Amino acid sequence: MPMERRGRQRLTRDLSTQAGPRAEQPETPPKFDFKLELQTNSWLRIGLSAKDLEKKFSNLFCHFTVANLREAFHALDKNKAVGMDGKTKSDYTRELDANLQELVIRLHKGTYRPLPKRKVLIPKANGKMRPIAISAFEDKLVEWVTAKLLSSIYEPMFIRNSFGFRPKKSAQDALKATYLTLKDNKRPHVVEIDLRCFFDTVPHRRLMKLLRLRITDRRFRGLIARFLQSEILEQTGELSSSDKGTAQGSIISPVLANVYLHYCLDEWFLKNYASKGAVIVRYADDAVFLFESKDVAIAFKATLKSRLEHYGLSLNEDKSGMIQFRKNQGNVFHFLGFTFFWGKDRGSTTKRLRVKTEKVRLYNKIGEYTSWIKEVRSKLTLNQIWVTTAAKLRGHYNYYGVHTNRPKLAHFYHAVVGSLFKWLNRRSQRKSFTWERFSRRLRYNPLPLPPAVAALKHLIDRRIYAY
Numbered sequence: 001m002p003m004e005r006r007g008r009q010r011l012t013r014d015l016s017t018q019a020g021p022r023a024e025q026p027e028t029p030p031k032f033d034f035k036l037e038l039q040t041n042s043w044l045r046i047g048l049s050a051k052d053l054e055k056k057f058s059n060l061f062c063h064f065t066v067a068n069l070r071e072a073f074h075a076l077d078k079n080k081a082v083g084m085d086g087k088t089k090s091d092y093t094r095e096l097d098a099n100l101q102e103l104v105i106r107l108h109k110g111t112y113r114p115l116p117k118r119k120v121l122i123p124k125a126n127g128k129m130r131p132i133a134i135s136a137f138e139d140k141l142v143e144w145v146t147a148k149l150l151s152s153i154y155e156p157m158f159i160r161n162s163f164g165f166r167p168k169k170s171a172q173d174a175l176k177a178t179y180l181t182l183k184d185n186k187r188p189h190v191v192e193i194d195l196r197c198f199f200d201t202v203p204h205r206r207l208m209k210l211l212r213l214r215i216t217d218r219r220f221r222g223l224i225a226r227f228l229q230s231e232i233l234e235q236t237g238e239l240s241s242s243d244k245g246t247a248q249g250s251i252i253s254p255v256l257a258n259v260y261l262h263y264c265l266d267e268w269f270l271k272n273y274a275s276k277g278a279v280i281v282r283y284a285d286d287a288v289f290l291f292e293s294k295d296v297a298i299a300f301k302a303t304l305k306s307r308l309e310h311y312g313l314s315l316n317e318d319k320s321g322m323i324q325f326r327k328n329q330g331n332v333f334h335f336l337g338f339t340f341f342w343g344k345d346r347g348s349t350t351k352r353l354r355v356k357t358e359k360v361r362l363y364n365k366i367g368e369y370t371s372w373i374k375e376v377r378s379k380l381t382l383n384q385i386w387v388t389t390a391a392k393l394r395g396h397y398n399y400y401g402v403h404t405n406r407p408k409l410a411h412f413y414h415a416v417v418g419s420l421f422k423w424l425n426r427r428s429q430r431k432s433f434t435w436e437r438f439s440r441r442l443r444y445n446p447l448p449l450p451p452a453v454a455a456l457k458h459l460i461d462r463r464i465y466a467y
Contacts, residue, residue: 083136133247164284165254
């Protein structure tokens with residue numbers, strides 16, 4: 001049709017060749033002014049200085065400005081739980097400029113003190129409860145700027161195979177590094193560790209001593225110390241404090257944890273074992289160490305315990321150990337919710353390295369969905385349940401969706417669909433669905449299926465590689 005042709009021509013026409021005063025000209029992108037950016041961007045200036053690994057930082061407190069705190073304000077999620085002051089992001093917005101200016105004044109006068117954190121318990125995959133400390137909103141702003149400063153200082157120091165809570169790094173990257181290191185069967189001796197209650201046991205004195213190696217600004221270190229020592233409002237209503245631990249849920253906690261483990265584990269391992277062909281892959285407090293030599297692996301395991309004790313840490317013996325991970329030995333190990341094993345492709349006699357969802361994690365995820373659908377089946381509409389179920393499936397595929405794991409993704413999908421059908425039929429004494437009607441709804445309102453193997457993440461992406 002003529003109108004369709006005119007529209008198509010207009011979309012593809014080069015606007016720069018149009019004649020006449022009314023012709024639209026393409027916008028020229030603004031020229032990047034590096035000097036201006038350097039003057040206004042605190043993180044860029046610190047990051048450039050931090051590339052000199054011998055540099056010490058003596059004037060960090062000047063970066064607590066209204067502009068940086070406003071950046072923190074816009075970065076924070078408005079849907080996060082509130083602290084003990086009960087203030088939300090919307091509440092703080094009402095007089096944002098005045099609130100930020102007043103906060104900067106208190107920070108620089110030294111009268112700012114963080115409020116106690118509110119403690120909540122959330123279930124872990126193993127059935128236990130994880131304590132989470134929720135800061136007041138204003139404290140979150142200061143924590144965000146503090147964490148940004150720490151990250152800018154220490155990022156150049158962190159080793160390549162440290163993946164937890166770092167910019168542009170993820171658990172999938174740690175998975176790839178482990179896979180690429182093991183797939184040629186050249187490092188078959190695997191030491192896996194899990195630190196017992198790591199975030200609750202980091203000694204404050206030792207952590208502050210390590211921070212002094214790089215940061216000489218006393219006011220900035222004092223602010224970090226106040227966050228570490230801030231009281232916790234227990235669920236019983238009592239206030240508690242401790243000289244150990246970096247509270248989970250705190251914005252600065254992941255950065256401080258990485259700093260502590262960098263000195264405690266990463267640097268020490270590279271200095272003593274990397275030259276012997278060994279590789280570390282660490283995600284926060286979960287780590288695997290891969291060795292060419294069995295003797296070196298045994299020596300490392302014997303030394304590791306005393307090294308951790310020196311830093312006030314201990315191993316969770318139930319989740320730590322050493323295995324021989326050769327092709328024909330049938331051993332497996334678990335890392336970040338995945339099981340590593342040697343398996344055969346269908347119709348093949350050659351074993352290849354494969355990963356799949358760890359069995360315990362898979363059944364816990366299925367159990368979590370079942371508990372959720374039992375709770376909400378009579379509270380939410382069918383459309384709300386359907387949309388949320390689809391989101392839960394996509395989230396599962398996003399984390400566990402690697403190219404060797406499609407059978408376990410399919411397992412999760414069918415378990416979720418079966419649980420959904422079962423509990424929708426128990427919303428009242430009458431059945432809501434027959435299987436034929438439920439299948440028809442699935443056909444016309446499909447839930448996300450596991451992606452095809454070709455669409456899943458491939459662990460042989462060479463952009464992530466080990467030492």
